[in-house]
Structures are given as structure tokens and as C-alpha cells.
Amino acid sequence: MTTHDDSTAAVADWLANFSAALGRGDIPAASALFGDEAYWRDLVAFTWNIATLEGRSGIAAMLLNTLARVQPRNWAIDGAASQGQGVAQGVVQAWFSFETSVGRGKGHVRLKDGRCWTLFTTLQELKGFEEKRGETRELGAEHGAIRGRRNWLDAQAVEAAELGYQRQPYCLIVGGGQGGLGLGARLKQLGVPTLIVDQHAHAGDAWRKRYKSLCLHDPVWYDHLPYMPFPDHWPVYTPKDKMGDWLEAYTRLMELNYWPSTECLSASFDEASQQWTVQLMREGQPVTLRPRHLVLATGMSGRPRVPDFPGASLFRGRQHHSSQHSGGEDFAGKRCVVVGSNNSAHDIAADLWEYGAEVTMLQRSPTLVVRSETQGRYGRLLYSEAALQAGVSTDLADLTVASIPYRLVPKFQMPVCAQIQRDDAPFYDRLRAAGFQLTFGEDESGLGPMYLRRGSGYYIDVGASELIADGRIALKSGVGIDRLTEHSVVLSDGSELPADLVVYATGYGSMTGWAESLISPEVAEAVGPCWGLGSDTTQDPGPWEGELRNMWKPTRQTALWFHGGNLAQSRHYSRYLALQLKARMEGIDTPVYGLGRPAV
16 A cells, blocks of 8 residues: 555655756656656746647657756655545645746646656746745835835825836736736736726726626635735625725735726837837827737637627617626516527526516527536535635645646546536436536536636526526527517527517637737737637637647737636736746746747
8 A cells, every 4th residue: 555655755756866867958868757648737937838748759849948948956845745536546646846047936746657647837936036025025114214205105106107107117918807907916016017907997897887696606715816815704706896896905905007997099019129009098198108018918808799690780679798788677577588508698697587577598509507506516626615724725726726737637527527417417407308408518528628628608507597497587499590670589490589688698709809909910810819728629629739829928929918717817827927027027038938839
């Protein structure tokens, strides 16, 4: 029987051999320490990229390109090793620390039969440019009697007045939602002059202006922002207005340079000067900025996708995209058709029903549905009160999730998806009986892989499924819209739905749509799509990339970055994007290995 001591010794042995091989530049020996199936996922430490190398040959090629520059050393196991479970049965795994020529890192290794199955390396900080925290935190006050003293408030006022006018930001973040604010906070702590711009009048308004019943579908343990976790009394599922208030407070408390009521009109990059020219309209006044780096932090979505059905111009009722739905108050007793069956469609259908509307959901393709409570029980085990009590911090949970290469995520998730279906079989049976078309992914791997592959196609149930199952929300599934008339929606099967309101919960385009409209179609085409892995599944065409396309890493447009994802992803990956930007600001050499494939 293998003991923890044996496991720890095995990992320590492997790390020592790996370190020695790298130290003497023996790439064949280092590669031989990996198994026949092997993955190395690197977040910035070796590649100045977010990249996964697959197989010994892929690993050797990366080392051949990076080893002399990175100079990795001081590999040390961090704590005791443990035995894997489930899919990882028989696997020995452990955390470790290491250093490179420019930074300090943290990593994770999984061994099968003494050889590496998965290796995970991350850059955690840059030497000489560490965040000031703990014992190195700033004093905050200047003691003594000082004439002409400039206090904290004075300094804040000067910075707010100068940045963007007398001084240019090094980094401009377009989008002041949770992603942009979290990244801005990371950059603030690293001393990178950063300006965040957003079209709304107040931070958090993107949440406040949505329909009344909106709340986070993920639990509180999953949704913290960098540096400021939600307090212990915070509700499990955050209501939209409470989230809006938290983001506004976060902006102030993290001392972010934030311009509300500011629209980004256009941006262009000058290769000669290596800077952007960005045209803004701030509170009705034109402003030109010239940052070195431009980050589009617009979530994980581009512009709303609104279908153009025949007869739409004839329809006498109201039509709008789900992003414009502010609530169902005006639709009591009205006949409402919601086109779509993913998260927004369910939320809006339930919102309209609560106000007394007669609602029909139009489901055009199968949808993955998982009850929020069940997803928390099986899909968010690392983000829970129990995990915290067991010593799993949010940071450790983030790293653990990230340590699994995307190629293996479906394999890890298939048993979870099967268990969810067994637990909630009566729930799913009732939905099917109502005519709802269900899917659990083309490989039955469930919510996680579907989110990574396409960012859509699912609903985390917080109540609307019950309304569909018992018929309180009517359902038309497996049909599309043929046309609209003055007072109805005509479906592809010839049936007709009288309607006073049509809501198009039809999703969004890729984030590169923002690059197309703000910069140019040529830049958007060169960059290619954001999101997706190249899994060759629905809405995620190949070839296989092994990472989320263009997210949090260099793109094929110099100094253009995309930041988004859910709250957990935005929190975790903002660290690596901030470190990449800081390194460039400080003149650290950042040759990128494995830049994303050009668009085809």
C-alpha cells in the first residue's frame, strides 16, 4: 500500500530529476520523465503565453525554445503529496514552487507510474516588482509636521485630474464590469498606470439595469473579486443590485481610475510609435488617449446577435434583445414569446411570468440544464464552505481547476455529469414530458466543457425549469421562426403564436466583434475568434488549440488583449494578464512561445 510518505518521496524524486535535467540543459532527459500521454500547461512562466504542450515532442519543442532564457531553478515540493481519486485513481500529485530568471512560480504535478501525466506551471510574481502587501505594505501616512502636506485625498485628486490628460495611461481597459475592475485592481497593485472606461453612469450599472429577478447563478465562494472577498454573511446567490453596489464600492476602495459615462469610439495602433490612439466621448466631451496597451474587457461576448426575421418591421408589438430587457412590469396579461432557451431566456421567461404575462418559450435546439443546487454539490466542490474548512482557499481552488489540461476536462467531467443525471432523473423526466429537448454535451461531459467550448447552450436552473415542467411557461421546441406578422409569430411548423412582445434571447457574437467595430475588420480577422478550444463540436470548430482562443494572452495584434469570462476566470486569469503587462512596462524581455494560430 502506497503511503503519503511514499507519494511525497516519489514527487520529490521526480522534481529533483526534472530540475537536474533542466539545469544541465538536457532536454531529451527532461522529456523522458513524461509519460506516453503527457501535458504541460504553462501560464506565462515559461512561454509568456497561456499555452498547453501535448506529448513529449511538444514539450521538448517548447523547452528547446525557452529553457536557456527561463533558467528554471529551486524546484521544491510544497507540502505533502496526495493520491488522486476517480479518473485520477492511482495518480500521485503535489504542489511545488520554483523560480525563473525573472520571477517566482507555483506549480502542480501528477505522476502515473513514476512519470509525469500533467505538469502545471504558473508565474506568480516578478522579481523586484512584487506587490506591496503584508509586511511590505505601504505606510499610508507620512508622520511628522510637514508644511504644504499633500494627504491621501489630495494625491487621489491629482491622479484623477492628470491621468488621461497631462499623463497617458500605460494601459486602457475598455469595459468597467467585474472583469475590467478586477484587472484594473491587479494593475494598480503592480504600479501600472491604468484607466478603465465604461459607458454606464456608475460602476455596477450593467447589473442594476437588468431585469428585477436577475442574480448570480454561481455561489458566493466562486465569485470573489481579487483582493476583496465577499464577507462571510454575504448571500449564496448575489442579487443583481447588491452586485452592482459591490462593484461600485470596489471601484472606490481599490482606488481605481474609472471614467463612467464614457464611450469608446475608435482605436488604431501605430507600429512606429508602438502606441494606440483611442478616441473617446467622455460625458459629451471628446478625449484622445494614447496608451501603450488596449484591453477589451467586455465579458466573454461581443455585440448582441439579433436575428432579422421576415415581417419584423410589420410587427406592432415590442421587440428587443435580451440584453435590453429591463423587467416584466409592463407586460402583465400580455402575450410574450421568448426566442431561445439558455440562461437569459429562462430568466426572462420567469421574470415575465412573475408579472402575470402569458409566456411561451421557443426552443430551437437542445439545451443543457443543471439545477443550481446540484451543480454546487458536484460541480463546485472546491468552492464551498466545506472546502474552506478543509483548507482549500479560493486561490488554491483556482489553481487546482486550472491545473487540469483542457484536453482532459471532459474525461474528468463525464462521471460528474452522469452522477448529476442520476440524482436529478425525476427532474429531467418532467422536463422531457413537457417537450423540453435536453442535451448534456455531445460527449455527455456536461456544463463545464460546454461552457469552455461555446460559452452558451445551457441553463443553470434557479426556478424557471419548474415553470416549464408544469406548463406555467408554455413551450414550443424543435421549431424556428418563419416570419412575423402584425400581431403574431409564425413558426416553421406552420403554427402561429399571438404576441405583444418578442424577446430575442439569441446570444452574442465573439468578443472580436468589438475589435472589428472599434479598430477594423482587418484586425478582427487577423486576431480570429475569442473563446472556444477548437474541440470540433457544435459552435467550436477545429483545429484543436488546447486553450481558450485569444483570452488573457498575446494576440496577433500587438498590444491588444481580451479579458473576460465568468467571475472566477476573470479573478484568476487577471493575475497573469497583469503580470504580462507589468513585464512589458518594465522592459523585461517577453518573447511569446506558441502565439495563437492565424485566422483561417
